[in-house]
Amino acid sequence: MLRESGIELDDRRLVVYAPTWKGTSFSDPRDDARDLLATVARLQTLLGEQYLVALKAHQAVHTAVAGHAGSATGRGVLISNEMPTNVVLGL
Numbered sequence: 001m002l003r004e005s006g007i008e009l010d011d012r013r014l015v016v017y018a019p020t021w022k023g024t025s026f027s028d029p030r031d032d033a034r035d036l037l038a039t040v041a042r043l044q045t046l047l048g049e050q051y052l053v054a055l056k057a058h059q060a061v062h063t064a065v066a067g068h069a070g071s072a073t074g075r076g077v078l079i080s081n082e083m084p085t086n087v088v089l090g091l
Contacts, residue, residue: 002014002079002088005083006078007054008052012049012052013052014051015047015051015052015053016055017043017056019036019058032064033057033065036057036065037055037065037077040054040055044077052077054088056083056085056088057078062081066081
């Protein structure tokens with residue numbers, strides 16, 4: 001399921017970062033998207049290579065995060081908006 005989002009676990013354990021959205025603007029959440037990806041990168045560094053930190057973004061910022069997901073910091077970490085969080089947590 002995650003593979004369709006471009007997320008490859010290989011032999012790593014999955015850590016899902018799924019914060020609620022508490023931004024200030026539904027119409028322009030780009031700053032929130034950058035902050036979320038920066039947090040994922042920090043968590044990944046702290047946890048090490050045996051884990052993969054993936055982001056399940058709130059639907060209000062998912063599109064903005066997806067716009068950054070092609071960057072080196074976002075590639076392979078954004079879980080599809082169509083995949084329900086409960087399904088992700090059950091993996």
